Amino acid sequence: MxxxxxxxxxxxxxxxxxxxxxxxxxxxxxxxxxxxxxxxxxxxxxxxxxxxxxxxxxxxxxxxxxxxxxxxxxxxxxxxxxxxxxxxxxxxxxxxxxxxxxxxxxxxxxxxxxxxxxxxxxxxxxxxDRHDSRRGFQMLVFTDSQTASLQDIGYYRQSIVAPLVGQTKARLGTTLGDIVNDDLTLYPAINKVTAELGVPWFHVP
The missing domain is CATH 2.60.40.10 (Immunoglobulins)
Known part of the structure; x- marks a missing residue:
C-alpha cells in the first residue's frame, strides 16, 4: 500500500x-x-x-x-x-x-x-574485589560537608578524615548534599582529602 x-x-x-x-x-x-x-x-x-x-x-x-x-x-x-x-x-x-x-x-x-x-x-x-563478603558490609556516609574555604577543608581533614584513615573497614563511602558550599574551585581539594581514606567514594548530587 x-x-x-x-x-x-x-x-x-x-x-x-x-x-x-x-x-x-x-x-x-x-x-x-x-x-x-x-x-x-x-x-x-x-x-x-x-x-x-x-x-x-x-x-x-x-x-x-x-x-x-x-x-x-x-x-x-x-x-x-x-x-x-x-x-x-x-x-x-x-x-x-x-x-x-x-x-x-x-x-x-x-x-x-x-x-x-x-x-x-x-x-x-x-x-x-579482595574483600571477604563473609565479614559483612560496612560503608561511610558523610552529609553536607559544606567546606567554604581551604581552611575549612583543613578542618575537614583534621576532624573527619584523619581519625578514620587506616581505622575503617568500609567498602564504599558517599557524601550527600552540599559538598563545597557551591564553590566548585574547592572540589579537587576536598576530593584529594577524602581519597586519603582509601575507600571508593561516590558523591550524590
Missing part, C-alpha cells in the same frame, strides 16, 4: 530523537597488568551492565558493548558483585565517561570541557 506524501512527511517529522544518536562502543575488561588502558593480558568481561542513564545493555562474551548516546549524556558501568572500580587520577572510582563534544555553555566554574567525539574504544576496567 502506498502512503500519501503528507503522511510520509508526518512520519519523518515525528521520528524518534534516538534515530540521530551517536552509537559508542567499547569493552569492559578485567584489569590485570596494572597499566593504563586495556593490555593483551586484560580479558573482556561478559554480562556487565553499561548505561547512558536511559538504556542499559549487557556486554557480550568478549566484553564488548554498544550504546546510543546524545550530547550531554554520560556512559557508565553498573558494578557487578565480586569486582571493584579502579581509581581515576583524582582518587575517586573510574567508571564513567561524558559525551559532550562541544563542552558546557559558558558557566561560572567552567562546567564540562569539550570531550572527544570519537565513538569507539570507550573501554572500562574492573578489578577483582
Amino acid at each position: 502506498k502512503l500519501p506524501a503528507a503522511w510520509l512527511c508526518c512520519l519523518l517529522l515525528t521520528s524518534p530523537a534516538w534515530a540521530a544518536d551517536t552509537v559508542v562502543s567499547g569493552k569492559v575488561y578485567l584489569e590485570r597488568d596494572g597499566k593504563p588502558g586495556r593490555g593483551a593480558t586484560d580479558p573482556g568481561l561478559a554480562g556487565v551492565q553499561v548505561s547512558n542513564g536511559e538504556t542499559i545493555v549487557k556486554t557480550a562474551a568478549d566484553g564488548s558493548y554498544s550504546l546510543p548516546v546524545r550530547d550531554g549524556q554520560t556512559v557508565f558501568m553498573i558494578k557487578p558483585d565480586a569486582y571493584s572500580f579502579p581509581k581515576a587520577a583524582d582518587g575517586l572510582p573510574s567508571f564513567w565517561r561524558h559525551y559532550r563534544p562541544n563542552g558546557s555553555p559558558a558557566l561560572k566554574y567552567g562546567g564540562i570541557a569539550a570531550t572527544s567525539d570519537v565513538a569507539r574504544n570507550w573501554d572500562f576496567a574492573l578489578q577483582n
Whole structure:
C-alpha cells in the first residue's frame, strides 16, 4: 500500500530523537597488568551492565558493548558483585565517561570541557574485589560537608578524615548534599582529602 506524501512527511517529522544518536562502543575488561588502558593480558568481561542513564545493555562474551548516546549524556558501568572500580587520577572510582563534544555553555566554574567525539574504544576496567563478603558490609556516609574555604577543608581533614584513615573497614563511602558550599574551585581539594581514606567514594548530587 502506498502512503500519501503528507503522511510520509508526518512520519519523518515525528521520528524518534534516538534515530540521530551517536552509537559508542567499547569493552569492559578485567584489569590485570596494572597499566593504563586495556593490555593483551586484560580479558573482556561478559554480562556487565553499561548505561547512558536511559538504556542499559549487557556486554557480550568478549566484553564488548554498544550504546546510543546524545550530547550531554554520560556512559557508565553498573558494578557487578565480586569486582571493584579502579581509581581515576583524582582518587575517586573510574567508571564513567561524558559525551559532550562541544563542552558546557559558558558557566561560572567552567562546567564540562569539550570531550572527544570519537565513538569507539570507550573501554572500562574492573578489578577483582579482595574483600571477604563473609565479614559483612560496612560503608561511610558523610552529609553536607559544606567546606567554604581551604581552611575549612583543613578542618575537614583534621576532624573527619584523619581519625578514620587506616581505622575503617568500609567498602564504599558517599557524601550527600552540599559538598563545597557551591564553590566548585574547592572540589579537587576536598576530593584529594577524602581519597586519603582509601575507600571508593561516590558523591550524590
